[in-house]
Amino acid sequence: MSDIKTLIIVAVSRNGVIGRDGDMPWRLSTDLKRFKALSMGKPLVMGRKTFESVGSKPLPGRPHVIVSRTATLHMPGVETAATVEEGLRRARALAGETGVDAICVVGGGEIYRQTLALADELHVTHVETDLDGDTHFPDIDPEMFELVEEMSIPAGEKDNYATRYAIYRRRTGR
Template sequence: MGRIKITIIVAVSENGVIGRDGDMPWRLSTDLKRFRALSMGKPLVMGRKTFESVGSKPLPGRPHVIVSRSHSFDMPGVETVGSLGAALERATALAEQSGVDEVCVVGGGEIYRQAIDLADVLHVTHVETVVDGDTTFPPVDPGIFECIAETRIPAGEKDNYPTRYAIYRRRDA
C-alpha cells in the first residue's frame, strides 16, 4: 500500500467560522451524513474539545486518536496523545493495520491550523452564510490547494443553510 494520505474534513462559514461555544453554529444533517460516509473505517484525529463536543464517546466504526495536553484525559475507546505529530503517527499506524489509505483530521481550530500544512486533501463544506463564532478555519490557499471537485447542495429539510462541498488537493502531491 502507498503512503497514507492526511485528509482534513471541515464545514466552514463564508467568514471562516467553524464553531461557537464548543459546538457547530448550524445544523446540517446532509453534511453529517457525508462526514460519516467519508470517514467510516478510517482513523479520526481530533482535539479533546472537539471530542467532547461530539458527546465524549467515539463515533462508531472509526478508531479515534485524541490530542490533549492534559495527561489525565483518559476516555474508554479512544487513544490519547500529547501532540498532533504523535496523533498522525498513531493514526497512520492504525490506518495501515486496517488497510485504509487515509487518516481524517476532524478538528478543532487549533488542530486544523497545525494540520493544514501537512494535509494532502481537504474536504470542505462551505456553509453559505455568515455566522458569529469563536473558532475558525484558516483560508484555503489556492497557491497550495487546487479545487478538483465542487458540488452545490441546497438546504435539505434538516439543514439550516445551503452548502457548497469542495475537494481540494495539495498541488505538489
C-alpha cells in the same frame, strides 16, 4: 513516503467560522451523512475540545486519536496523543494495521491550524452564510491547494443552510 493520505474534513461558513460556544453553529443533517460516509473505517484525529463537543463518546466504526497535553482516556477505540505529530503518527499506524488508505483530521480550530500544512486533501463543506463564532478555519492558500471537485447542495429539510462541498488537493511539489 507513506501511501496513507491525510484528509482534513471541515464545515466552514463564508466568513471562516467553524464553531461557537464549543459547538457548531448550525444543523446540517445532509453534511453529517456525507461526513459519516467519508470517514467510516478511517482513523480520526481530533482535539480534546472537539471530542468533548461530541459528548466524549467515540463515533462508531472509526478509531479515535484525541490530541491533548493533559488528558488520558481509557475507553475502547480511543487513544490519546500528547502532540499533534504523535496523533498523526498513531492514526497512520492504525490505518496501516486495518488497511485503509487515509486518516481524517476532524478539528477543531487549534488542530486544523497545526495540520493544514501537512494535509494532502481538504474536504470542505462551505456553509453558504456569514455567522458569528469564536472558532475559525484558516484561509486556504490557492498556491498550496488546488480545487479539484465542487458540488452545490441545496438545504434539505433538516439543514439550516445550503452548502457547497469542495475538495482541494495539495499541489504537487509542495
